[in-house]
Amino acid sequence: MASVSAPSAALSPHRTSASAALLFPYPCFSPRVSPAPTARPRRLAVSARAMPWPHVLTVAGSDSGAGAGIQADIKACAALGAYCSSVITAVTAQNTVGVQGVHAVPEEFVGEQLKSVLADMSVDVVKTGMLPSAGIVKVLCENLRKFPVKALVVDPVMVSTSGDTLSGPSTLATYRDELFPMADIVTPNVKEASKLLGDVSLQTISDMRSAAESIYKLGPKHVLVKGGDMPDSTDAIDVFFDGEEFIELHGLRIKTSNTHGTGCTLASCIAAELAKGATMLHAVEVAKKFVESALYHSKDLVIGNGPQGPFDHLFSLNSPLHKMGSLHKFNPDDLFLYAVTDSGMNKKWGRSIKDAVKAAIEGGATIVQLREKDTETREFLEAAKACVEICRSSGVPLLINDRVDVALACNADGVHVGQSDMPAWEVRELLGPGKIIGVSCKTPAQAGQAWKDGADYIGCGGVFPTTTKANNPTLGFEGLRTVCLASKLPVVAIGGINTGNAGSVMELGLPNLKGVAVVSALFDRECVATETRSLRSILMNACSRS
Ligand SMILES: Nc1ncnc2c1ncn2[C@@H]1O[C@H](COP(=O)(O)OP(=O)(O)OP(=O)(O)O)[C@@H](O)[C@H]1O
Ligand SMILES: Cc1ncc(CO)c(N)n1
Ligand SMILES: [Mg+2]
Structure with missing residues (x-):
């Protein structure tokens, strides 16, 4: 994971104080039920055949419609053969129409979940999704310092594709100053990239390149600016930047309205591939191919009555003809x-x-x-x-x-x-x-x-x-x-x-x-x-x- 550098005031014009109010100050969750666990001795002596399993921890929100958020993350990791544990940061009332409500989990309890998993479960990669408040971002950063992992994938979820706010402007500065410098990759869509850079206009591939470069300067090791929502594009083009080279990743744009959760899925697939040992570029390529294939196989699904439906992450189970083993990126x-x-x-x-x-x-x-x-x-x-x-x-x-x-x-x-x-x-x-x-x-x-x-x-x-x-x-x-x-x-x-x-x-x-x-x-x-x-x-x- 990238080492943490001191936050730079120059890069954070929208800095807020550490005690910034929760964006969603809803009533708390149920009280704690057990004392904080500490690392316990392994269950049994580890046998010679013990099989370590690639492990992704997603720190994200729940989507009641199960197309995006934690639910998408778990399905995506399962599809790619990684174990996925989950720290829930918010519960959303959400469906194919939009987001009807958000209930943020108190930051102390997010901290408690983080400790439970990170102290015990040999997490390889942490992937973040909806982080509804600056306080929650800070708690996450503290825990990542205490329990370092191999890689950190940050999907800076801010607005759902339906246009609803999932993390407001008060978290922007903490994202930029604290989380990005620790990240191995940050994966904003064009709207998020624009917000992160003070509402710059992003209309073209060249704009996406400039945005990737500017976000890179905030500290992550790689940036992927996603073009799923780019207006008028016939391909689905994402721009990858590693600090030296820009790579345009072109995919078929699948004609479907079942695209709810593409961003969460993409980031989780990257995390799963990294946990399995892939290089960053390879992980991104596999992830993009996975999203494209999942959308293709789900293009005619009908789930819900709203404008943006979920897709089937486990399409390969239903379609033995398209087993994941042959998901081959043509070289x-x-x-x-x-x-x-x-x-x-x-x-x-x-x-x-x-x-x-x-x-x-x-x-x-x-x-x-x-x-x-x-x-x-x-x-x-x-x-x-x-x-x-x-x-x-x-x-x-x-x-x-x-x-x-x-x-x-x-x-x-x-x-x-x-x-x-x-x-x-x-x-x-x-x-x-x-x-x-x-x-x-x-x-x-x-x-x-x-x-x-x-x-x-x-x-x-x-x-x-x-x-x-x-x-x-x-x-x-x-x-x-x-x-x-x-x-x-x-x-x-x-x-x-x-x-x-x-x-x-x-x-x-x-x-x-x-x-x-x-x-x-x-x-x-x-x-x-x-x-x-x-x-x-x-x-x-x-x-x-x-
Ligand atoms: N119709 C489509 N066909 C093929 N690929 C797509 C399509 N829509 C999005 N993608 C791809 O899905 C990935 C996620 O990008 P997208 O821009 O949709 O993220 P997002 O807006 O964060 O998603 P969401 O908020 O819906 O979870 C990208 O690789 C993008 O190119
Ligand atoms: C909980 C949640 N996380 C992320 C997204 C972005 O798709 C969403 N719609 N809902
Ligand atoms: Mg989208």
């Missing part, structure tokens, strides 16, 4: 050495699809596609399931050529389609946003369509004459260059590529040409692993030259 660098299987070739050399894939991965393939045109469906599916297992355990994505049904049944990472297969947008509809979709393209127009359809990459070829695919016109380097320059998506070159010519393809130095896809040069050979290994070293050498 264009995975296209570097793309191995495409061919049933005929495997039969010829007497090996199973599974053994061919194993060998390609052993040799350094970075992504695998099963292109089995003549294998019976049942046999294909069995082989695909075995390959999914092999690929997952090696962290290599597995795609299926053309057969969306097989990809769904084996829970592959995605599908590659050609121009006469199912259109990419229909594949996207069926697979959802978390899967990888590639499209074979020969022209700039096809590349443009693939981008509009929501594909992740294009395969461009045949670059050289090939026998693998009948009637496949050769594009040559010029055709490849034309398509690459026109494509907004990363490209993998395909068609007749082998150890003899792969270097010259990469030496074209086209910025979005990320790798080569190979069939016969790997699989129509005696030793697949050896061929893959030498192709890999040729590609690496070519890239270091160009």
